[in-house]
Amino acid sequence: MxxxxxxxxxxxxxxxxxxxxxxxxxxxxxxxxxxxxxxxxxxxxxxxxxxxxxxxxxxxxxxxxxxxxxxxxxxxxxxxxxxxxxxxxxxxxxxxxxxxxxxxxxxxxxxxxxxxxxxxxxxxxxIGDTVAQFLEDVDALPGEVGLLVSRLGETNPLAARNADQQYAIGSTFKLYVLSALAHSIANGERGWSDVVTLTERSFPSGELQRWPQGAPITLQTLATLMISNSDNTATDQLILELGRDVVEAEVVASGHANPEATFPFMTTREMFVLKSGDEVDAGQYLGSDIASRRQALASLRGVERDMDAVLAAFTGGPNMIEVEWLASPDDLASLLQRLVALGDETAFQIMGVNTALTPAMQDEWDYVGYKGGSEPGVLNLSWLLRDEAGDWTVATFSWNNPEEEVDQSTLEMLAMRAVALAREN
Missing domain, CATH: 3.10.450 (Nuclear Transport Factor 2; Chain: A,)
Incomplete structure (x- = not known):
C-alpha cells in the first residue's frame, strides 16, 4: 500500500x-x-x-x-x-x-x-463471511497451517486447524519471556522499574543493538521494546537477566505440550549465529539431545558474525526452520490464558502497544494485545482480545513452509477475517 x-x-x-x-x-x-x-x-x-x-x-x-x-x-x-x-x-x-x-x-x-x-x-x-469459507481459504495455503480462534476456557473453538501441531513461531516466542518476567515480578523477585545494564547485542529487528554497551535501562522498557518492536537485543538481555532456566520453567508451567522440542530456549543471537555459520551443524544440532545442544550453544558465545553473513543466511529462502522456537496454537492459547490469569496490567499494556489491527477493528474490542513473528518460511500472528463483557478470545495463526517463503499479507488478511468473525460470534 x-x-x-x-x-x-x-x-x-x-x-x-x-x-x-x-x-x-x-x-x-x-x-x-x-x-x-x-x-x-x-x-x-x-x-x-x-x-x-x-x-x-x-x-x-x-x-x-x-x-x-x-x-x-x-x-x-x-x-x-x-x-x-x-x-x-x-x-x-x-x-x-x-x-x-x-x-x-x-x-x-x-x-x-x-x-x-x-x-x-x-x-x-x-461482509457476509463465514467460518466455513474462511477455513476453506486457509486450507488452500501451501505448506502447513495451524490456527485457533476461541474464547479462553471454552472447549468448542470458533475455528481450528491442526491446533495441537508444533510450528516454528518466530518472535512470538517472546511472549514466553514476557510471561516469565511478569511472573517473576508477581513473585516479588523483580520490579518493572528495576534498572539493568545493557550488555547483550543481537541483530535486528529492533534498535538496542545500536545502543552503547553499559546503558542503563528498565525491565519495563526492555519488555516493551521486545514485544512492540520485536527488539532482539532487548529479548536477549531479558533472557540473561531472568536466566534461561527460568524461561524454560515458564514454558513448562504454561502447559506447553512438548517443551523439550524447543529446549534449550535459544537467545535470538544464538539462533542467528547458529544458522549463519558452520561452527555448529544445524542438522546435527537438531538431532542432538538437550545436553549436547546446550554445549553447542555455549560454544557459540564468543563467535563474531557480521550483518552481511546474517542477512545472507536469511534472504535466500527458508533456512532450517525446525531450528527455532516451537509451539502449537493450543500451546500459545494456554500461555495467553496464563497471562490473563496473572492479570498484570503492565504486561497487558506492553502487549497493547502494537496491536497490528486497524483503528476501526481495534475499536470493536475493549482490549487488544498482539505479538507476531517471522523468518523465511515461518509466520505467526497471535492476538489476545477482550470484549465489553470481559470475555477473552485468543486468535493465533501459524504458517510454516520449509520449501518457500510464506506471504505475510495473505495470512494477515485471513487473520483479519478471523478476528472479525470472532467479534461477530
Whole structure:
C-alpha cells in the first residue's frame, strides 16, 4: 500500500463560482474513483490513471498482485461503493468486493490531466463471511497451517486447524519471556522499574543493538521494546537477566505440550549465529539431545558474525526452520490464558502497544494485545482480545513452509477475517 499525503488546496472564489467548482471537482473525483476500479479490473491503461510518481513506486505488476490477494480473500471486485471528497484534490473511497469492503483514500494532481498521485487501501471489512469459507481459504495455503480462534476456557473453538501441531513461531516466542518476567515480578523477585545494564547485542529487528554497551535501562522498557518492536537485543538481555532456566520453567508451567522440542530456549543471537555459520551443524544440532545442544550453544558465545553473513543466511529462502522456537496454537492459547490469569496490567499494556489491527477493528474490542513473528518460511500472528463483557478470545495463526517463503499479507488478511468473525460470534 502507498502512503501518500492528501494534498489540500485553498480556493478563494465567489460563492457561485465555488459551487460550480465544487460540482466539477466532485465529478472529477468520482470519475477518478471509477478509473481506479477500472485499473483494478485491468480495463484501464495504468499509466493514464496513475501519475508517474505512483506508477514508479507501485509498478503495474505489483498493483495487480495486491488486487489478486484481496480478491483471493474477499471475492471478486464489484465496484465503487462510495466516494467522499475531503479536499479539492483528495477523497475517501470505499470499494465493494463480494465478501468485503476496502476503504481508503486517493489524491489527484492539482492540474490537468488530474492523474492519481496517491492511492491507499487501509481497511478491509469482511461482509457476509463465514467460518466455513474462511477455513476453506486457509486450507488452500501451501505448506502447513495451524490456527485457533476461541474464547479462553471454552472447549468448542470458533475455528481450528491442526491446533495441537508444533510450528516454528518466530518472535512470538517472546511472549514466553514476557510471561516469565511478569511472573517473576508477581513473585516479588523483580520490579518493572528495576534498572539493568545493557550488555547483550543481537541483530535486528529492533534498535538496542545500536545502543552503547553499559546503558542503563528498565525491565519495563526492555519488555516493551521486545514485544512492540520485536527488539532482539532487548529479548536477549531479558533472557540473561531472568536466566534461561527460568524461561524454560515458564514454558513448562504454561502447559506447553512438548517443551523439550524447543529446549534449550535459544537467545535470538544464538539462533542467528547458529544458522549463519558452520561452527555448529544445524542438522546435527537438531538431532542432538538437550545436553549436547546446550554445549553447542555455549560454544557459540564468543563467535563474531557480521550483518552481511546474517542477512545472507536469511534472504535466500527458508533456512532450517525446525531450528527455532516451537509451539502449537493450543500451546500459545494456554500461555495467553496464563497471562490473563496473572492479570498484570503492565504486561497487558506492553502487549497493547502494537496491536497490528486497524483503528476501526481495534475499536470493536475493549482490549487488544498482539505479538507476531517471522523468518523465511515461518509466520505467526497471535492476538489476545477482550470484549465489553470481559470475555477473552485468543486468535493465533501459524504458517510454516520449509520449501518457500510464506506471504505475510495473505495470512494477515485471513487473520483479519478471523478476528472479525470472532467479534461477530
Amino acid at each position: 502507498i502512503r501518500n499525503a492528501i494534498l489540500a488546496v485553498l480556493i478563494v472564489a465567489s460563492p457561485a463560482a465555488a459551487l460550480a467548482q465544487d460540482a466539477e471537482e466532485t465529478a472529477r473525483l468520482e470519475q477518478r474513483a471509477e478509473d481506479i476500479v477500472a485499473a483494478m479490473r485491468g480495463e484501464a491503461v495504468y499509466d493514464e490513471v496513475f501519475a508517474d510518481n505512483f506508477a514508479s513506486a507501485v509498478p503495474e505488476a505489483q498493483f495487480e498482485a495486491i488486487q489478486g490477494q484481496i480478491e483471493a480473500q474477499f471475492g471478486p471486485l464489484i465496484g465503487v461503493e462510495t466516494v467522499e471528497a475531503v479536499a479539492p484534490a483528495g477523497a475517501r473511497i470505499a470499494i465493494r468486493f463480494e465478501r468485503g469492503r476496502a476503504s481508503g483514500s486517493f489524491a489527484l494532481e492539482a492540474d490537468a490531466p488530474y492523474e492519481v498521485t496517491g492511492f491507499r487501501l487501509s481497511e478491509m471489512t469482511p
